[in-house]
Structures are given as structure tokens and as C-alpha cells.
Amino acid sequence: MYVVMVCICLAVTLASVSYPPFSLDCGSEKALRISVNSAPKKGGNIMAYPEKLNILTYPDPFLTKTAAPVENIDEDLEKTARRMIDMMYKAPGVGLASMQVGIEKSFFVYEQLPGQDRQSPGVLINPRILETEGAFLSEREGCLSVPDFRADVKRYASVVVEGVDITGKPVRLERDDFLAVVLQHEIDHLHGVLFVDRLSTLKRSMFRRKYNKAGKTR
Numbered sequence: 001m002y003v004v005m006v007c008i009c010l011a012v013t014l015a016s017v018s019y020p021p022f023s024l025d026c027g028s029e030k031a032l033r034i035s036v037n038s039a040p041k042k043g044g045n046i047m048a049y050p051e052k053l054n055i056l057t058y059p060d061p062f063l064t065k066t067a068a069p070v071e072n073i074d075e076d077l078e079k080t081a082r083r084m085i086d087m088m089y090k091a092p093g094v095g096l097a098s099m100q101v102g103i104e105k106s107f108f109v110y111e112q113l114p115g116q117d118r119q120s121p122g123v124l125i126n127p128r129i130l131e132t133e134g135a136f137l138s139e140r141e142g143c144l145s146v147p148d149f150r151a152d153v154k155r156y157a158s159v160v161v162e163g164v165d166i167t168g169k170p171v172r173l174e175r176d177d178f179l180a181v182v183l184q185h186e187i188d189h190l191h192g193v194l195f196v197d198r199l200s201t202l203k204r205s206m207f208r209r210k211y212n213k214a215g216k217t218r
């Protein structure tokens with residue numbers, strides 16, 4: 001049962017719908033060249049992976065920041081990713097990005113087989129979208145950082161995403177299913193973009209009014 005972070009019914013492929021392409025360019029080739037299990041740097045940023053992880057919610061300004069590339073995969077990152085996976089399943093959700101828990105590093109955790117009984121968690125580090133095609137309406141999309149609000153969002157119908165996994169192995173995902181939306185949603189988070197930022201001006205102002213009424217904005 002996945003009532004989700006990104007609760008999406010990919011009911012219709014609106015291939016004929018055209019709209020300006022979103023800007024989802026992320027990172028560079030350099031971002032993929034990272035070291036694995038290197039010893040912690042002396043005097044390194046000890047705050048990179050906080051002890052306590054909480055899911056930040058709109059309008060926390062941290063959610064508008066852009067993540068920095070992960071430069072090395074160490075034990076702290078592995079432990080943090082494991083904790084984020086637990087948080088994701090508990091929520092319940094199918095994806096959780098670093099920026100949502102206050103970590104300014106480019107990675108997210110996700111369910112690789114959403115909709116199936118078996119859990120198959122994955123970690124994607126320094127992800128970037130290489131190719132996109134088509135369009136569809138992601139229906140009633142939601143986000144753990146924007147509780148109690150859902151809206152239809154225009155998304156690409158298919159994406160090619162590259163990154164590395166938690167072992168440092170290069171990963172290439174070519175998806176045109178539910179996971180394609182999850183990937184777009186999570187990569188957006190790494191660029192400070194929430195799904196509500198992708199709504200029309202009118203729908204966005206409706207969202208703000210609703211949130212204001214609920215006392216959720218500052």
C-alpha cells in the first residue's frame with residue numbers, strides 16, 4: 001500500500017500536451033567521480049550528517065537551497081542513508097531527499113520497486129537527469145515536506161538519470177513509469193524545488209491561501 005510521498009496515479013499519458021521544458025539540469029560529470037570509503041577528513045564538516053534527522057516542511061527556507069555534490073561515500077553517509085530509508089518507509093513514502101532532512105548533499109533514498117510487496121530500497125548519489133521525453137500529468141502528487149496537500153503536476157513521461165549507488169557504482173536508470181516521477185520529484189528537491197513550485201501561478205496562490213489558513217506559513 002503506498003499512500004505516498006509522491007502519491008501518483010500515472011493514469012494518463014498526455015503525450016500530446018506540450019509545455020515549456022523544465023530546467024532539470026543537474027551537476028556535472030565531475031560530480032560522478034567520487035571516492036568511496038575514504039577516511040574522514042581531519043577538520044571536515046562534522047555537521048554534514050546530523051545526529052537527529054527530522055523531515056523539514058514548507059516553508060522552511062532550507063528546502064529552497066541547492067545541494068552540494070557528495071565527494072566521498074563514507075560510513076556516515078551510509079548510516080544516514082539507512083536512517084533515511086527507515087524514515088521513508090515509516091512515513092510512508094517512496095522517496096526522501098537529503099535536503100528534506102537538512103543535509104545539503106546531493107543524494108536521496110527511494111523505493112526501487114514502488115507498488116510491489118517486497119521492499120527494495122536504493123540510494124542515488126549525485127543524480128542528474130540526462131534525457132527527458134514526453135509529458136504526462138502526475139495526479140495528486142504529494143510530498144512529505146508539504147503535508148496535507150496534493151495537486152496534479154506536469155512531469156516528463158520518461159527520463160534517463162545517472163548517479164552512483166551507495167557502493168560508488170555508477171547507476172543509469174531509464175524509466176517511463178511511476179519511478180520516473182519519483183526520480184524527477186527527488187532530483188527537484190536537490191535543486192530547492194518543491195512540487196508546488198511546478199504548479200501554475202493560480203494553483204500556487206490557491207496552495208498558499210490554503211496553507212495560510214491552516215497557519216502553516218509564516
Ligand SMILES: [Zn+2]
Nearest residue numbers: 142143144145
Ligand atoms: Zn518531496
